[in-house]
Amino acid sequence: MMKRRTFLLSGAAALLGAGASGLLIRSQSHATEAGSFPLTLSDAEWRKRLSDEQYRVLRDHGTERAFTSPLNDEKRTGLFHCAGCDQALYSSKTKYDSGTGWPSFYEALPDAVGTSVDKSFFMTRTEVHCSNCGGHLGHIFDDGPQPTGKRHCINGVAMTFTPESA
Numbered sequence: 001m002m003k004r005r006t007f008l009l010s011g012a013a014a015l016l017g018a019g020a021s022g023l024l025i026r027s028q029s030h031a032t033e034a035g036s037f038p039l040t041l042s043d044a045e046w047r048k049r050l051s052d053e054q055y056r057v058l059r060d061h062g063t064e065r066a067f068t069s070p071l072n073d074e075k076r077t078g079l080f081h082c083a084g085c086d087q088a089l090y091s092s093k094t095k096y097d098s099g100t101g102w103p104s105f106y107e108a109l110p111d112a113v114g115t116s117v118d119k120s121f122f123m124t125r126t127e128v129h130c131s132n133c134g135g136h137l138g139h140i141f142d143d144g145p146q147p148t149g150k151r152h153c154i155n156g157v158a159m160t161f162t163p164e165s166a
Contacts, residue, residue, distance in 0.1 A: 066101025069156020
């Protein structure tokens, strides 16, 4: 019994260590990239500008809980902007209900987002970020609708919505 407990505890510690290492590496690379975006702010300036949840997602690569963002249910015509810098990111014309619990789009506005490789949580994914401030938005998957076949799975807290004027 002791061997099994030791094995399980060792395995859990290894997983936590690996996960923490992955987060540390990702945070360091994000901090390094921060200077390469048109809008660059200090950590203190980001914390002043963003809510705690926005900061956790945009600056620390967090993920909001599924089905918690009002933007997931937004049906009006308009534009979705970066909550960090107000750059327009997605048109409501490319939004669709993916059933995942996060706002989903099949295409971003031209030059609005960038991508990088995210190897956290023992998988490789395509991270999507704001091309202006580098804020983490979410991930892109290959299971979206036509015409692109992509699903931009975006944290609602990372965006704001501006309805089209009547």
